[in-house]
Amino acid sequence: MTAPRSTKQRDVISRVLEIAEGPLAVADILARTQSDVPGVGLATVYRTLKLLCDQGSVHPVTLDGETRYEASGRGHHHHFSCTACGRVFTLHACPVSIPSGTVYQGGFVVEAHEITLYGRCPACAATG
Ligand SMILES: [Zn+2]
Ligand SMILES: [Zn+2]
Structure with a gap:
């Protein structure tokens, strides 16, 4: 018995986010998912991301006004x-x-902090 299509898509998208170098924009998630599940559409990616967010295994990250997604539990x-x-x-x-x-x-009690660093990644730094 083969897994339903929706389960496979969910598994692939979970894995795409788990092995990602960082939080991914939806367009990147779509492109990386399509290499495993050809023909998957944007609506499916959005629907699956919502499901994974509801389950808590993925969460949205807003960076520079753009919503990206990353796997939870990274510490x-x-x-x-x-x-x-x-x-x-x-x-x-x-x-x-x-x-x-x-x-x-x-009397401001700090509980957490959030920082985004900007610069050149290793590949871009190497090309000067
Ligand atoms: Zn820190
Ligand atoms: Zn770069």
Whole structure:
């Protein structure tokens, strides 16, 4: 017995996001899914992303006004956006030393932080 088509699409999209270098735009998810599931459409990708988000295994990330998606459970990380090729990478390094619970003047209690780094990815840095 073969798996229903929708299950295969869901599995492929989950895997595309799991092995991705960082959060992916929907157009990238579509292109990468199509290499495994030829003919898959944008509506299916959107529907599947919504399902995976509802399940909590994937979540949206908004970067520079664009919604991207990434697999959940990656731990504390930041995003590196390449200004040359536009790709976004996950970086497990954390440049911020502000422990949760730090209190700033006026009584602002820090719980988390979010940072996007901009620069050149290894491939773009190598081509100068
Ligand atoms: Zn690049
Ligand atoms: Zn951090």
